[in-house]
Amino acid sequence: TSQNHPVVLIAGGVGVTPILSMLKTLATEQSSREIWVLYGVRNSDDLAFETEFQESLETLEQLRIYVIYSDVMPDDCDNSNDRMQHEFGYADISRLQSILPCNNYEYYICGPGPMMTALRHGLLDWGVPDRDIKYEQFTPERPSPQSDALVSTDQGHVFSVSFSISKKTFKWSSE
Numbered sequence: 001t002s003q004n005h006p007v008v009l010i011a012g013g014v015g016v017t018p019i020l021s022m023l024k025t026l027a028t029e030q031s032s033r034e035i036w037v038l039y040g041v042r043n044s045d046d047l048a049f050e051t052e053f054q055e056s057l058e059t060l061e062q063l064r065i066y067v068i069y070s071d072v073m074p075d076d077c078d079n080s081n082d083r084m085q086h087e088f089g090y091a092d093i094s095r096l097q098s099i100l101p102c103n104n105y106e107y108y109i110c111g112p113g114p115m116m117t118a119l120r121h122g123l124l125d126w127g128v129p130d131r132d133i134k135y136e137q138f139t140p141e142r143p144s145p146q147s148d149a150l151v152s153t154d155q156g157h158v159f160s161v162s163f164s165i166s167k168k169t170f171k172w173s174s175e
Contacts (some may be wrong), residue, residue, distance in 0.1 A: 003050055005106050006034035010091055012111020015027045018136060020049050025057040026061055036100065037065040040057060040091030040111065067097060091115070093122025094106060103128050107136040 009027075011019040016039055026035060041047050046053060053065055065084040069076050072088045079086055092115075097103075103126050109116045116135045123133050159172040 003031075006031060006036075006104070008036045008038070008096070008100070008105045008107045009039070010096075010107065010109045011037045012091060012115045013107075014048075015136075016041075017110075019035065019108065020052055022053070022108060023056050023060075023063075024147070027056050031062075032058065033062060034105075035077070036105070037063070037093040039067060039096065040068045040070065040115070042069065042071045043069050044076045045073070047066055051121065053084065059079030064099075066091075066095070066099060091119075093119060093126065096122075097126065103125045107133045107135075112172055 002155045009019045009022055019037065019039070023037065025037070026033065037053070039047075041052075047067060057063055057065065063083065067084070067088065067092045069088055070090055077086045077088060091111075096119075102121070105128075107119075107123055107128065109119050120133055120135060124130065160169055161172050162169045
């Protein structure tokens with residue numbers, strides 16, 4: 001992670017929690033990086049941490065926030081300003097392509113699995129290097145029928161932990 005490279009933080013639903021933590025870290029560091037936040041929620045009833053976002057706008061002058069409502073309610077999009085937009089639609093690759101001046105950013109994505117998968121594939125297709133796409137799966141995707149449980153007991157207090165993305169398995173014990 002470059003300290004000067006522009007960054008895009010993308011959250012879907014409750015995935016906003018780690019994204020907000022990253023944003024607060026950038027604010028604490030008084031980062032001069034160009035920062036874009038896309039936060040996808042159903043409507044304003046599901047919007048969390050609006051006060052924290054407003055505080056970040058006061059600290060980070062290069063910050064732009066887009067709250068994207070998939071099931072907009074009346075007045076959801078009436079409170080936009082130059083640096084915090086409220087819009088109807090989805091936090092998806094077409095939205096990124098419409099607001100970002102280029103694709104040369106570090107991308108951090110946290111939200112539902114299907115959203116993250118679609119964004120990752122869309123970013124790769126857009127020419128973003130894989131090394132610039134970081135994501136944390138907030139909710140596990142269902143294991144495939146042919147796979148074992150993600151965590152299973154083995155020999156008493158030793159557990160086998162499998163990571164679905166990397167396809168690696170490790171032994172875990174209380175030691």
